[in-house]
Amino acid sequence: MNDALTRLADACGIAHEYHDIWGNHHPTSESTRRDLLAAMHFDLSHDAGVLLDELMAAERAIPALPAEAIAQRCHLPAVLADGGRLWGLSVQLYGLRSRRNWGIGDFTDLAWLVDLVAAAGGAFIGLNPLHALFPDNPAHISPYSPSHRVFLNVLYIDVEAVPEFAACESVQCRVASAEFQARLSALRETPRVDYVGVARLKLEVLRALFDFHRAHAGACLAGFAVWREAQGEALERFALFEALQAHFRAQDPDCWGWPAWPAEYRDPGSTAVAAFREDHAVEIDWHAWLQWQAYEQLAAVARRTRERGMAIGLYRDLAVGAHPGGAEVWHWQTVFAIGNGGANTGAPPDELNLLGQDWGLPPLIPHRLRAVGYAPFIEVLHANMKHAGALRIDHVMGLMRLFWVPGDTPATEGAYVHYPFDTLLGLVARASLDHACLVIGEDLGTVPAGFRERLFAAGVLSYHPLIFERYPDGNFRLPADMPRQALVSASTHDLPTLAGFWQGVDLEIRTQLMLFPNNEVRERLITERDWDRGRLLWALERENLLPPGVSKDPKALAELTPEVITAIHAYLARSPAMLLSVQPEDVFACRDQINVPGTLEDQHPNWQRKLPVTLEAWPEMPSWQALVTVLAAER
Template sequence: MTPSVIEKLVEIRGIESNYVDAWGKPATVSETSKARLLETMGYTVSDETALQTELKEFVANNWMQPLNPVQVNREGEQVVCALRLPIELVNDSYDLRFVLEDGTELHQKLIPSDGELINVAHIDDIEFQEYIIDIQHVLPLGYHDVHLLGDDGDKIADMRQIIAPKSCYKPDNIADGNKVWGLSVQLYCLRSEKNWGIGDFTDLTYLIQESGRQGAQFVGLNPIHALYPADPEACSPYGPSSRRWLNFIYIDVTRLDGYSDESVQAIVKAPEFQAALEHVRNVDYVDYDAVVKLKLQVLKAVFEVQWKKSLSKNTKLNKAFKGFIEEGGESLEMLATYDAIQEKLASEGKASWGWPVFPKELSEFHKPGVEKFFKANSKTVKFYMFLQWQAALQLDAAQNAAYQSGMSIGIYRDLAVGVSEGSAEIWGNRDLYITEASVGAPPDVLGPLGQNWGLPPMDPETLYQQKYQPIIDLFSSNMKSAGALRIDHVMALLRLWWVPKGENAKAGGYVYYPVDDLLGILALESHRNENLVIGEDLGTVPDEIRIKLAENGVHSYRVFFFEQAKDGGFYSPHHYPVQSMSTLTTHDMPTLTGFWHCLDLEKGQELGLYPSEEILQELYSSRHDNKQQILDTLHGHFSIPDWMGRQVEQVGMVKELNHGMQYHMAKGSSALLSLQLEDWLEMDKPVNIPGTFKEYPNWKRKLTRNLEQIFSDPVLNSLALGLTETRKKASEQK
């Protein structure tokens, strides 16, 4: 294979050849890995002639688009656009028509050759010329359509013009320098006296009201994206079916109109139902199969009640439901149809885990067979639309409760980096996703062997050709009923580590994305939805993305245990960037108790996560040193009692050390401080162990106490009020 052909494609498709690893050392992507990445994109790397043809076609297709599919500019910038035409057409007159988002039309007459010639190409013996055209109008913030019209008024080309703010939205109190705290929870973990074995939106409302009463300004959630009703054990919130829609499992069924109907109560009061309900409430890990069975049984009964009374008639309630369906558009229809197909296949005992095993006629959303299925099963599809409607209403009620409780932010949601291979999101837009690759990470501190997350990446070129609409939809939908959005693995806006199917994570490579455009869209949606934005920038992070995030008003994510100097000491939280959210631990890390007593290392050894005994011993040694440095830091800043030992061998994770670490963080300079309920409860088991699948019950562990018990505990109430006071003092020192 001629290296120049490969290298040219590697360059134009954004595959990186060199990067700096998590330990600050230069790393190189092998030629084999780069070739495999091109193969995942659909290129015939094994055939030089075919590859040369594919390269020429890619270049030609770009030249034969008179206008770019989409362009993003920031407010106040001089807007220009590129225009490409055959040479014989560059002296003709054209009309550039702008249709603004509010329907206003603007026009600009132009002759391309009057602009600046910047490039020339020959495609099939035809010379094409590219000019830069100055846009004469000042366009407002928003999404606008641009049409290139000939003298005869015929449309020649279209472009989406996006005008974005310079940076993301910040609430007034954060912009004014106030420092706030909140709790971070996995919603499914919550126990309460009335829930059905899994945390729900009513529990969330209670948590918001009680923590808000004590001064918390937000509650951060794990991703609450739609999962798989017919496959409950596929429960990872970071491997969803659709990131635009919600997980129905969080609906509080008892709050729905129709729940008190005799037909529904007959189901709920049945002895076998009550026995199953007692089981799911009492087990320490969420029994997803049992919970979903219970909830779906009752939700279908409630839906039947509402269908007979309202949803099949010309009622106010049905009009609201129809309005929700209309607003949801094709995306909602796609998810609901997918869920209905999966339910039917599962009920027939057929393979149903995702679209790759669906019958051929149902394997893509836009196939005629799917339309036929929709018509034949329209009521079932409507049921799954109903679930999304009810989930959205209950989530919105929780956010309204946050504002009524005096929270300045309220709910902050979490946007996962991708969807699983068999997801509805890929089923509905197959062209966008590279299903022969998976998102992951090169070797780093959290994953010494590298990580493969099993999430097919978006193709940046297809995303561009689709005018960024999928990203716009993702940002917009995840900012609904929230005051902040955390973007998991925010480096995805700049680059993603792609792992070809069948390869080890180490054999992957970075593929770049249009970061400036994506950040512009993020800023625009942030202002429209009044959402503060947090970017999870852990792992192998290039300086350029941190700089860009800061310039765009995205809050960095600072984890205490990772904020370490070269000499091993831990940076004081006083030195964290103001524009950041700080935390002690995350869902991918051990709890404070687990960390201090090395329970994560014990479990990792048990599960075979470490390549050698030597590496494991190095980790133990490093942990011992880190704990000593932490103890020194806490004593040095008077964050723990003086009576507490100064040698780590003498100090266990007691309540005073636990609370002292939280107060230590509360004194810091970060605008936001997020603390986990697990650490309030001094729990030792982690939420998730990276690098495991079925070896550990990830995403299932519940809290050890009910919410009602937590907020009636005087010790925890005192901790919360103390955190509020400490944050207030930190604000006054700005």
């Protein structure tokens, strides 16, 4: 073993070993160390001892963060500090149906939902990540694989709410035409979001409004300029990326992502990029203008939550990373692990993923993150907290360590890399206080010893779906035994819905897609699901919540009735947990889960399904009325 190489790896946070869920020991191989160091941009043709000396010298030269950049505890709303227990909805914005949207949920739908939830006594609306995706490639739809986490997905813009729409008669006539309305109607009627069709229609009209804006906007033009200047260089570089990507895709449809661009354009500081910026100013303006429209509409919704008296308001979601071909990595490519084959974040092997997981998202390099004063991390935090009363941090364990998988290598060969936990958590707390934004940590999966205690001390809420709320004997935890500093829910986007859980739809899907590691595991989980049905009914009975006429024998209940689903939410509402999050997929007894981890869109329609009920019909739905009534009584 190369001692100098090991010391260099140690200095870079690469762990010597890890233990999997079965307790098996996995030492980090020299090959993995080399691959991960290469991904960190080290040239390993040089002596490792020299590289270590250079690293240590560079580390010593990094100035300490000012004391005011760090805080000890996150913001906690007074209503929660005083013992309050709040509830809200967690929705997939794209999946909202309405009679007026253009085939995808938008910010006007969200404003309408704010009114509905506030009137029902709800305190927040949780959202899927709203991060910018790829307008030139709308088929890339995962909100957890964004182009840039600072900026917004422009497909959520309500085109007809753009100020120029009311002033542009030609666009109004185009939209009112029978041909255009037929296209709109078709997009609204599909059971799944047609992202390509939606993008084609929205961007076509938005571009016409942008052209009108440039010619006639007057005061609006000045407003855009003021906003744009306030966003600074980060927006300019993002809009530049969007213009470059559109330019190269127009020349070659296969040229997607900055690593596929001509070499002279891959460096944001190159002379070729500077020349493109000068020559394509209008296209850069266009992409900046799209962000302005999205920003203004989201900000208006945030104001609406305050006007309606919601204690928290918008509850946003921060993805764990960004797509390697997107704008965020292009901008900060020296700080991401993309050197010499790169590395991706993922997860070690577990019972359902014997080969481990590779999420396709390059991680930030700890020492290079320190060297830039944590700027990418701080930028992302502040952008996502700005118009939010709460922020969910996906895979919050990444503040302490991430599982890195070398490029083109099985996940079984990965290793953990440690991060400056105290500093990152302190930065989260500082941003939380600056924006009066509650923080929820998605702490599911393999959690390091002592980690949850550290989050608790910092005022971060833990994440507790009912499916995982168990006693050691497997029975569901009773409400009184659930934690206080937590968000509880029936399920999440990565887990089966209540109706799907009851009917074993998730197990059927995994069987069809051959996602079980072996038949023994499959049979055991099917047996455990049979037990879980009985355990769930027993738990409801223990709380005197089992609806009249419902048998305690799970075999007598072929599917969950609306009454049982309401009872489950009443069960959760009785917990002392600060927050209760409700998925409309559960309220409306949807069987199919939103996302099946480990699958691609061509295997399973992840991130595509629309809700079965239009927003306009929600108030009259008996299941919605029953939910609101029981939450008012229990919470």
